[in-house]
Amino acid sequence: MNRSRRVARLMLGFAASLLANTAANATTLEAAIAAAMRHAPEIVVADADTDAAKARLAQARSGQLPTATLVGTIGYGRLDPQNFFGLGAANVTPRAAQVTVEQPLFTGGRVGSGIDRARAGIAGAEAGQSGARAQLAMAVTQAYGDVLTAARMLTLYERLLIETTEIERQARLRYRAGESPSTDVAQASARLAEARAGLARAQGMQVSAHAHFTNLTGLEPIDLQPLPANPPLPGTLDEAMEEAMRSNPLLVQAQAGLRAAQAAARGARAERLPTVGAFAEAGTVRDQFFPDYRADSATVGVRARWEFFSGGRMSGKVAEASSEVRAADARMRAASMQVEEEVISAFQEVRTAQLVEQAATDQAASAAQALESVRHEVRVGMKPQLDLLDAEREAIAAEAGATRARTDRIVAAYRVAALLGRL
Template identity: 60%
Template sequence: MRRTGLALLAALLAAPASAITLDDAIALALAHDPSIAVADAARDAAGGRVTQARAAGLPSVGVRGSVGYGRLDPQGFFGLGGANVTPFSAQASIEQPIFTGGRVAAATAGARAGLSAAEAGRSGARAELAANVAAAYGHVLATTAMVGSWRRLLDQTSEIARQAQARFKAGEAPSTDVAQASARLAEARGGLAAAQGAVSAARARYRSLVGAEPVDLAPLPPGPAAPATLDEAITLAARNSPAIAGAEAALQAARAAARGASADRLPTVGAFAEAGRVRDQFFPDYRANAATVGVRAAWQLYSGGRVAGRITETDADTRAAEARLRAARAQVEEQVITLFEGLRTAGLVAAAAAEQASASEQARASVAHEVRVGLKPQLALLDAEREAIAAAARAAAASAERLTTAYRLAAALGG
């Protein structure tokens, strides 16, 4: 008889020569997954908004002009008659904001906060994708090995059912043996069908995330290392969590918007310099050049409540952002506690499942020997094979769950 008990675990521990590792799969997913492209684009857009906000405090230079062809008739004014003209004008100007009441500083601070939020979102998306890929990777390995185990059990069950039928026809075995063998055969077929369905779903999930077929996957790695203590994990998350970083950035953006709203009550002042030239504008052969240097100021003294309303709005937005930050910190702490303890539990469960799988395999080997020497019937071996497969499946699932939990904890910690 072939071994079917620890075959699943053996498959998870044997890597092909050119195996795709989990790190390889994550790298492929980062290059493929649309959510990462969206996060990257959001970060780039936020960087562009920072550039725009800064530009509002820098000098602006402009040139404008016009040229045309027509006829100008002063109607004898100044004794001038009509003539065909080519009116031309050109003007160059430069303006530098001197005082904006804090508008530019507030807008720049808000844009920088938006960039920080986008970077936090990008980091969180990448960590979440890594955890999802780890889960899909482990599921593919476990279900693929399960298909092989159930297929081997089906082969053995088919042979035992054939032998039972032959012995029954020869009058050497009762019909009960045939019925029991047929029942085991049906169970093996059902188990194989379920395993094949599970592996198809697992492969589809992997393919959706990674953008490639799950071929020649390497064994499960140990996964990211966890902090030594829960307190260390909570401290690390408070400092690096993308969720907290995003909430903090949103609060900074709200505060900047509030400062910008208050700045609308103040005037703006800017220095400017202009130079211009005109030809044929008012009468034929008219010529004029001009140059001006000065200061411009604007101050809206009454806005009908627009400024006051915006101040009220931004103050309320700031309070809401503060509340969301408190909520984010509480949620991240809860998540870290759950995942940290979950990882410890998953490790213990995986170790226990591996021990159970090993014991089940030893029991299967003992039963196989007893069957060979005639101490037990063939159906006893099938029962042992079935128990070994179930134990190995639990061990593989527990190992995959431990790996997934390790990646989810790393994502919560900002790793």
């Protein structure tokens, strides 16, 4: 008795360990999305674009900071002053060095507009980054659901093939025994061929779904968990619309583009104004004009530059920048209208998908119940075998519809979340 109890405890422990390992190796939708974020090249591109935009801000800010420049020359030659000042020819090593420090005092707004443009570029790049992540999350959700659908379809058609093979075999036996006409054999063979074709399609669908999932995530679609519930979404369309107008990546990117264009226009107008800066210079010269020549200098002052005539270049830049502002404003308004339409459509799609999923689930349950009833009636001889095949086809179609409806429901929910900038 004690030995039996020990064996039972060991078996229970082994089973618990196996279940724990299985759960640890299982892949959820969230894990698949996280893997895709690490794997997808488009995320790397979006991250790099954001880093580049931040680097441009550092460049723009440098325009208001001092600069230091060191210039130096050295050479070797022969200098002949032609007895000027009584100096004769001699070999010389002419060399000079100058260090200059400059601090901008007034740039006419060039630097400020450049900083504003760079900041708008960062906002646009970050919005593009968010949009890329949202699009990838939706693609992974669709691929995840397609893998589950393909696996379920494969199981259903494998079961159908087994049953149609057996029905076709029994039809041939009854025909040989003279109990049924050849029509039953032909119909059973046709249903068997249909089942084989359906299985081939399911196998092809599974291969394609696996390849797409692996391409997106870098993972093998092994032991995928069922689709989860929808992510949290606003309760009303008005709430969704308000959030989308505030956070939608496409709209935020368009708004950033408008701000960047406006900053560029300010920068173009600023080029008509002078620039003023303070400077300090120190230099040293050796062997430049006659042998053993020495000179040191130090200067502090203010330097101004004003290009008051450019032959129309600056006016052209201002006109170009103004046109870019109008175009950016139009793009922003177009993005706003597009987002509004997409939010209305996607929000309604979520509600529709939920209703379709419920109806498809009920249909699948009813079809499965009807299949069991027909199977029992065929077993007792109340209905022919072909009725069982018809019931099988209806059950498979209903189950496939329910599986696809679950995928459509979660994809629709993620689409709304993406439009709201939540992903």
